[in-house]
Every structure is written in C-alpha cells, then in structure tokens.
Amino acid sequence: MNYLKNFRSFYGLLAIALVLSLGACKDDKNDDDALSLTVSETAAAVRANTVTVNITGVAEAGVRTLTATPDGAIAEELAVTAGNNDIQTTYTYIIPANAKLSDTYSITFELTDQASQTISASTTISVEPLLAAAPDTYSFERDGSTTVSYSGQNERLDMVGAIKTYLGQGDKKEITISAATLNAAYANTGDNGNGFFDFTSTKQLKDKTFAPDLDNNFMENLFAGAEAVSQSGVDAANGTAGFIERENSGNTIMVDENGREFTQLIEKGLMGTVMYNQIYNTYFSDDRTGDEVENTELREGKNYTDMEHHWDEAFGYFNPPLDFSSDWPEAREDEDRYWSHYSNVVDPFIKSNDDIMNAFLAGRTAIVNNDLAGKNTQRAILFEKLELVAAATSIHYINETLANLNEGKIGEAFHTLSEAWAFVNALTYSPNRRITLDQIDTIKETDFGANGNFWNVTAADLNRAKTTLVSIFTELEGVKDQL
Amino acid sequence: MKYSLLALLVCFLISCDSETKDPENPDKTVDLAELRQEIATHLTNDLILPAFEELNQKSLSLSQAAISFKNDMNEDNLAELSTKHQDLWICWQRTSLYYFGPTVNNALRASLNTYPTDEEKIENNIATGSYQLGSLENQDAEGLPALDYLLNDMDEIEPLSDFSAARLNYITVLASAIQNHIATTNDAWNNGEFTQTFSGTNATGTDVGSALGLIVNGIDLHFQRFVRDGKVAIPAGLRSAGVPRPQSVEVPYGKYSTRLLKTALVAYQDYFNGKSFTRNDGPSLLAYLRQIEQADLADRIDNHFTILLDKVEQLDPSIIDQIETDNEALIDVFLSMQDLVAIFKSDMASVMGISITNLDNDGD
Numbered sequence: 087m088n089y090l091k092n093f094r095s096f097y098g099l100l101a102i103a104l105v106l107s108l109g110a111c112k113d114d115k116n117d118d119d120a121l122s123l124t125v126s127e128t129a130a131a132v133r134a135n136t137v138t139v140n141i142t143g144v145a146e147a148g149v150r151t152l153t154a155t156p157d158g159a160i161a162e163e164l165a166v167t168a169g170n171n172d173i174q175t176t177y178t179y180i181i182p183a184n185a186k187l188s189d190t191y192s193i194t195f196e197l198t199d200q201a202s203q204t205i206s207a208s209t210t211i212s213v214e215p216l217l218a219a220a221p222d223t224y225s226f227e228r229d230g231s232t233t234v235s236y237s238g239q240n241e242r243l244d245m246v247g248a249i250k251t252y253l254g255q256g257d258k259k260e261i262t263i264s265a266a267t268l269n270a271a272y273a274n275t276g277d278n279g280n281g282f283f284d285f286t287s288t289k290q291l292k293d294k295t296f297a298p299d300l301d302n303n304f305m306e307n308l309f310a311g312a313e314a315v316s317q318s319g320v321d322a323a324n325g326t327a328g329f330i331e332r333e334n335s336g337n338t339i340m341v342d343e344n345g346r347e348f349t350q351l352i353e354k355g356l357m358g359t360v361m362y363n364q365i366y367n368t369y370f371s372d373d374r375t376g377d378e379v380e381n382t383e384l385r386e387g388k389n390y391t392d393m394e395h396h397w398d399e400a401f402g403y404f405n406p407p408l409d410f411s412s413d414w415p416e417a418r419e420d421e422d423r424y425w426s427h428y429s430n431v432v433d434p435f436i437k438s439n440d441d442i443m444n445a446f447l448a449g450r451t452a453i454v455n456n457d458l459a460g461k462n463t464q465r466a467i468l469f470e471k472l473e474l475v476a477a478a479t480s481i482h483y484i485n486e487t488l489a490n491l492n493e494g495k496i497g498e499a500f501h502t503l504s505e506a507w508a509f510v511n512a513l514t515y516s517p518n519r520r521i522t523l524d525q526i527d528t529i530k531e532t533d534f535g536a537n538g539n540f541w542n543v544t545a546a547d548l549n550r551a552k553t554t555l556v557s558i559f560t561e562l563e564g565v566k567d568q569l
Numbered sequence: 570m571k572y573s574l575l576a577l578l579v580c581f582l583i584s585c586d587s588e589t590k591d592p593e594n595p596d597k598t599v600d601l602a603e604l605r606q607e608i609a610t611h612l613t614n615d616l617i618l619p620a621f622e623e624l625n626q627k628s629l630s631l632s633q634a635a636i637s638f639k640n641d642m643n644e645d646n647l648a649e650l651s652t653k654h655q656d657l658w659i660c661w662q663r664t665s666l667y668y669f670g671p672t673v674n675n676a677l678r679a680s681l682n683t684y685p686t687d688e689e690k691i692e693n694n695i696a697t698g699s700y701q702l703g704s705l706e707n708q709d710a711e712g713l714p715a716l717d718y719l720l721n722d723m724d725e726i727e728p729l730s731d732f733s734a735a736r737l738n739y740i741t742v743l744a745s746a747i748q749n750h751i752a753t754t755n756d757a758w759n760n761g762e763f764t765q766t767f768s769g770t771n772a773t774g775t776d777v778g779s780a781l782g783l784i785v786n787g788i789d790l791h792f793q794r795f796v797r798d799g800k801v802a803i804p805a806g807l808r809s810a811g812v813p814r815p816q817s818v819e820v821p822y823g824k825y826s827t828r829l830l831k832t833a834l835v836a837y838q839d840y841f842n843g844k845s846f847t848r849n850d851g852p853s854l855l856a857y858l859r860q861i862e863q864a865d866l867a868d869r870i871d872n873h874f875t876i877l878l879d880k881v882e883q884l885d886p887s888i889i890d891q892i893e894t895d896n897e898a899l900i901d902v903f904l905s906m907q908d909l910v911a912i913f914k915s916d917m918a919s920v921m922g923i924s925i926t927n928l929d930n931d932g933d
Contacts, residue, residue, distance in 0.1 A: 324706050345705075488673065488674060488676060489673065491676045491679050491705060491708075492673055492676045492678055492679050493679070493794065494679055494683050494708055494709075496705050499705055535704070535705075536701060536704075540705065541704060541705055541706040542701045542704045542705075542706060543704060543705055544676075544701070544702075544703035544704050545674070545675050545676035545677075545679070545680070545703065546675070546703060546753070549674060549675070567670075567674065567763070568777075568778050
C-alpha cells in the first residue's frame with residue numbers, strides 16, 4: 087500500500103515541476119511590441135481521457151497564428167482571430183489509451199504576431215492512475231462488471247482435491263487404488279477424468295505440469311507405486327513399500343520402500359509441479375505478464391485485458407478468500423486452499439498472508455493503471471514471498487518430524503517428512519529460486535535420510551536441513567524453532 | 570497456533586494484574602514478568618545446565634567403561650560397565666523432563682531411551698555390522714535399553730566368552746553414540762542461542778513460545794507420554810485392554826525400573842519446587858502459583874507428589890515382578906499420576922494463562 091501513497095507524493099512533485107516548467111520564453115530578437123503566452127498547468131488525466139490546456143496570450147502587434155505541437159507530431163494550427171491582441175482559448179489532448187502510468191507528453195505552443203515575432207510555451211501532461219489505491223479485496227471492475235476470472239484454476243484445484251480424497255480412501259484400505267484411474271484423472275480424459283470427477287471441465291493438470299517432471303513421469307510413477315502397495319496390502323518395512331499406521335489416528339498410509347507417503351507426494355507434489363510451476367513459469371513469465379503483453383484492448387468477448395487475466399490466473403493458483411489477510415480468523419480457515427492454506431499455517435511467524443495478498447492487490451492495481459514498473463515490483467515480491475512460504479512450510483514439517491522422531495512415532499514421522507519433502511521439492515520451480523538445485527537435492531535425498539531413505543533419518547540430518555534452509559532464507563532464522 | 574489468540578487474550582487479562590501483592594508481605598508488589606524471568610533463569614542455570622553437565626560426565630564414564638571392558642573382558646569390568654550404565658540411566662531421569670529446546674531438537678530421548686528395545690534388530694545389527702544409529706529405523710536398537718539387553722540379560726552373557734568381538738564392538742559403538750548424542754545436546758544447551766532467548770527475551774511472557782509456555786507444555790507432553798504411559802500405563806496393560814505387557818518396562822533385565830520411576834518423580838517434584846543443588850525453593854512454578862494467590866493449588870501439587878512417591882515406594886524394585894505379584898498396586902500408581910495430570914494440566918495451566926498446544930495432530 088505504501089507505494090500508492092508514494093504515487094500521490096510523486097504527483098505532487100510533478101505538479102510543482104509542471105508549474106516551474108510553464109514559464110514562457112519569449113524570443114529575444116525583437117521586443118518592439120509586447121508579446122506573451124501562458125499555458126495552463128492542467129494536471130493530468132487517466133489514460134484514454136481528455137486533458138484541456140488553457141491558453142492565454144497578449145500580442146500588441148496583433149496575433150497571426152497559434153500552433154500546438156505534441157511530442158513527435160506535426161504542428162497543429164489552433165483557431166484564432168487574426169489581428170486580435172488578446173488570445174484566450176483552450177486546447178484538448180487525448181491521452182493515448184495505451185499510455186503507461188510513467189509516460190509524459192509534452193506539448194509546445196507557439197504564438198506568432200503580425201510582426202513575425204514568436205513566443206512559445208509548453209505543457210507537460212502526465213497520466214493519472216485509474217485506481218488511486220489498491221482495493222482491500224481482490225475485486226476489480228470495468229463498466230460495472232468484474233474483470234476477474236480464474237475458473238480454470240478453481241477447477242484444477244478441485245481435481246487435486248478429488249485425487250487426494252481417492253488416495254485417502256486407499257490409505258485406509260477402503261478401496262484398491264488404480265493407477266489407470268489416477269492417470270485418467272491427471273489427464274482429465276473425456277473432460278471428466280473418465281468418470282472420476284463429479285464435474286466436467288476442459289482443463290487438466292497433466293498439461294500444466296513442470297516439463298522436466300513430465301519427462302521423468304514424476305506423477306505417473308507415484309500412481310503406479312500407490313497401486314502396487316494398495317494391491318499388495320503388505321506392511322511397510324525398511325526397503326519394502328507397504329502400509330504403515332499413523333500412531334495418532336490409528337489410520338494407515340501407503341508408503342514406498344523408502345518410507346515416503348504416496349498421498350502427500352502426489353497432493354503436495356501437484357501443488358509444486360502444477361500450481362507453483364504455473365504461477366512462476368507461465369503467468370509470471372514475460373510472455374504472460376511482461377511489459378509487452380496486451381493491456382489496452384480487451385480480449386475478444388471478455389471484460390479483461392490479457393495482462394489482467396494472466397495476473398488473475400496466477401492469483402487463482404494461490405486461491406485465497408478475496409479478503410485474505412494476516413491473523414486470519416480461525417472460523418474462516420476452511421476458505422483458504424492449498425498454497426493460501428499453507429501461507430496461513432506459517433502466517434503467525436512471517437505474516438505471509440499480508441505480504442502476498444498485498445502484492446497481488448497492488449500488482450493488479452498497477453496493471454489497471456498500466457503502471458508497468460509497479461507491476462514488475464509486485465511480481466518480484468511475489469516470487470520472493472511465495473518461495474518463502476514453501477521454505478517456511480518445509481521447516482514447519484521438519485520441526486513436526488523432529489517432534490515425531492522424539493516420540494518414536496514412525497508413521498507420523500513418515501507423514502510429516504513426506505510433506506517436508508514435497509515442500510522442499512516445491513522450491514525447485516521458481517526460475518528466481520534463492521536455493522540451488524543441488525541444495526534441494528541434498529536436503530531431499532540425503533538430509534531426509536541417507537540414501538534417500540526416510541528409515542535412515544536422524545535428528546542431526548533434520549537439523550542439517552534446517553540449517554541449510556535458514557542460511558538461505560535468513561528471514562526465517564528467528565522463527566526456525568517456532569514454525 | 571490456533572490458540573495463540575486465546576493465549577494473547579489470557580495473557581492480556583493477566584497482564585492487567587501483572588503486579589500483585591506479595592502474600593508474605595502485603596506492602597510489597599511483585600512484578601510477574603520479572604518473576605517469570607527469574608524462574609527461567611533459575612531453572613536454566615541451577616537445574617537444567619547442571620543436570621546436562623552431570624549427564625555428560627556420566628556418559629563419558631560409560632563410554633570409557635565400555636572400552637575398558639572391550640580391551641579387558643573380565644567380570645569386574647563387566648560389573649563396572651553395568652554400574653556406569655545404571656548411573657547414566659538414573660541421571661537421565663533427572664534430565665529428560667526438560668523436554669523442549671535442544672533436548673527436542675536433537676531428539677535425545679528417542680536415541681537414548683526408546684523401549685522396549687528390539688532384540689532381534691540388535692542381533693541383526695551385530696551380525697551384519699550395517700546400521701545407522703540415531704535413525705528412525707534403529708531407535709529401538711540403541712541407547713540405554715539396548716545396553717540393558719546386552720549387559721544385563723544374564724541368560725545371554727554366561728559365560729563371558731559369549732561376548733563375541735562383534736558384540737563387544739556394538740556395545741562400544743552404542744556407548745559412544747550415547748555419549749555423542751548427549752555431548753551434542755549439552756553443547757546446544759550451553760552454547761546455543763536457545764538458552765539465551767529462553768532465559769532472556771522469551772522469559773517474561775506467557776505465550777506459546779515463552780519460557781513458561783515451553784516449560785508447561787514440555788511437562789504436559791513428557792509427563793503423560795513418557796512417565797505415566799511409558800513407565801506405568803503401558804506395562805500395566807492400561808493401553809492394551811487390561812492385558813499387562815511386562816516386557817515393555819523401562820529396564821526389563823536390570824530390574825531397577827521402580828528406582829528409575831521414583832527418580833523421575835522426585836526430579837519432577839524438584840522441578841515444580843525449583844529445588845536445585847544450591848536452593849530448596851528457588852523461583853519455580855509453585856512459587857509462581859503462590860504469587861498469583863493460588864497457594865492452595867501449589868500445596869495440592871506438592872502434596873500430591875509426596876502421596877504418589879509413597880505409593881511408588883511400596884512397589885517391588887522390578888516393575889515386572891510387581892505386575893506379576895500385584896498389578897493393582899501399579900494401576901493405583903497410574904491413577905494417582907492421572908490425578909496429578911488433571912491438576913497441572915487444567916488447573917495450573919489455566920490460572921497461569923498458558924495454553925496447552927500438545928494436541929495430537931491428525932490433520933491432512
């Protein structure tokens with residue numbers, strides 16, 4: 087919000103600068119007959135709107151012509167009554183619809199008298215923001231109708247939810263998991279996952295998956311592993327995939343031969359390889375929200391520009407309630423989903439809800455204002471803060487695993503370490519990641535148990551992972567044990 | 570976390586009255602935040618750090634005794650090793666109750682005292698020589714209970730020649746691992762940042778991360794799970810439909826399980842009273858209760874420990890033998906512990922404005 091206040095003071099300064107620059111400068115060659123020209127300090131207007139410049143002048147020798155020359159355009163003659171001594175008229179200028187907030191337009195006026203003396207004055211016109219401040223909630227309108235739409239993101243999140251529910255039934259041995267069913271859901275075969283979803287959608291998760299993960303069959307391999315455990319029904323052991331009991335609830339979960347829980351790796355894996363991947367590598371790429379992306383013309387048949395819509399789709403993958411904020415009331419905790427849910431988990435320690443929500447709001451406001459620098463600033467903040475949520479959540483689950491290790495709860499430890507694994511994995515997807523791929527790999531494959539095996543994990547291993555994360559995400563240092 | 574608002578509210582309510590009259594001397598007001606600071610400082614400097622230092626010394630003795638026995642395998646050295654092992658286990662009872670900060674971060678309890686130990690896994694580790702100590706997998710094949718099996722199971726160790734080189738090696742590796750775990754944790758308590766903030770910036774408040782919050786939550790979790798359930802309820806069969814599980818007692822072969830239980834309870838009573846080597850009644854939880862005009866509650870807790878200890882005093886030195894002769898006496902001890910939990914969990918924590926955050930998390 088602060089930067090919006092800065093906008094206002096920026097405009098104040100601009101107005102002063104404008105006044106200072108309006109002084110007329112009279113040509114010096116002949117001052118036999120007095121000649122003066124003053125143009126108004128007409129401030130600014132919103133893009134595509136009209137600015138009116140007031141012009142007054144005195145020509146003792148009588149006026150001959152008055153011209154206006156906008157930057158880079160040809161001179162335009164304004165209507166004056168030749169021979170008059172007093173000039174009083176106006177000039178209107180339409181700010182281009184594609185004007186950026188930072189753009190300024192200079193117009194030079196030139197008055198010529200009957201004695202061929204000339205005098206000129208100029209006006210600098212600046213662009214006003216359409217929205218002076220970001221709204222409190224994520225709601226933006228044009229001509230009375232909303233411009234926000236991210237139904238495709240909602241549908242994909244619903245698909246992840248249905249997959250999670252299915253896997254959960256397999257965990258409890260209520261059903262036998264089928265990899266074919268999961269693959270159909272993942273690719274959304276026949277627009278309803280081959281009957282898997284109780285809704286139809288033209289969207290799918292698979293084609294939004296991070297390309298290297300697709301290459302390596304990240305999801306498909308997990309589906310196959312879950313099916314194998316579900317069909318075998320065996321108990322898990324070191325080196326044997328199977329079922330293990332979670333001590334707190336007595337419910338079983340399916341884990342692979344290294345103790346990794348399929349349900350968590352799939353659900354939280356999709357949060358990384360689809361949701362964060364799409365925010366970072368699709369919607370926050372310059373292809374979608376770069377300065378060259380269309381932000382003037384509306385998309386055909388829609389009430390939004392391309393840039394607005396792409397920003398909203400990124401927001402859709404964070405998927406918070408529209409009025410999300412820090413210190414979110416417990417009574418409304420079921421309104422946040424996936425990443426916004428985990429932001430809320432770590433919010434008491436890093437106030438991530440406010441940081442992320444304010445950046446989405448300010449960035450979207452900047453797009454409405456065609457304030458490209460402002461949009462870029464907020465996009466950079468979001469790269470940083472979304473990544474921080476993944477890092478803080480990783481530490482949160484490392485701490486939970488330490489607690490489970492202390493209590494000798496192996497099933498619970500595997501569950502929380504699987505979550506930690508997936509959140510560390512989610513750090514992979516940002517092109518601006520602060521952590522290196524090698525560091526991510528070391529945490530996942532060594533610090534979370536030698537040889538990538540959770541059965542080997544020690545407190546010293548987990549503390550080493552924490553130390554690595556905190557050495558990179560230094561803002562978590564003070565809360566690393568509370569998270 | 571969900572309770573932080575509640576904690577804040579309670580904290581606020583208490584802080585409205587953060588200066589109370591000293592009951593002993595009504596003219597004098599006492600700053601509760603300052604008292605909380607004194608409690609954290611006293612417990613750290615006079616109870617926790619000395620306990621860990623003693624633990625560290627005893628673990629060094631154990632490690633040395635293990636090496637002596639390995640180098641010179643005779644009855645005396647075995648007896649000496651067994652004694653050092655018992656000394657350390659007893660000392661652990663006076664240390665394990667400080668269940669927060671470095672103790673938890675280093676999972677010291679899991680490495681030192683996971684029982685019942687898995688004898689089959691131990692034999693397998695000895696046979697293969699391939700294992701990772703400190704891991705989830707091997708928690709029940711290392712630490713003090715594993716050494717109990719290796720040193721005190723007389724069926725297994727007659728004659729001395731039964732100690733193969735691999736077996737001797739495993740014993741020294743376990744002793745050395747115990748020493749390493751303790752040294753790491755002791756070092757973290759002495760030199761890490763936790764201790765500074767615990768008795769420093771985090772000492773005055775009552776919220777979740779405050780010293781008082783950690784102490785009360787640590788007691789809540791540790792006492793219930795590892796003292797009440799681990800030492801008594803599980804062996805007595807109270808967690809298995811009334812069918813006793815004598816082999817799950819803390820020291821099945823050494824047969825001094827009652828002594829361990831008693832030592833743990835005395836340590837708890839001292840903890841509540843702030844009793845250290847140098848002071849009988851330092852700044853403590855019970856002193857705090859008295860300060861907020863809850864002297865009755867403080868007395869009730871202190872007296873309850875005395876009653877409980879009297880009951881424990883009556884038990885057979887070996888809880889296995891007690892279960893066989895009269896399990897009801899053990900169940901009676903459990904019930905008395907249960908009453909104590911109710912007193913400090915609901916009564917004490919609520920008047921202190923501390924929220925208990927140890928909920929079994931069965932979320933997604």
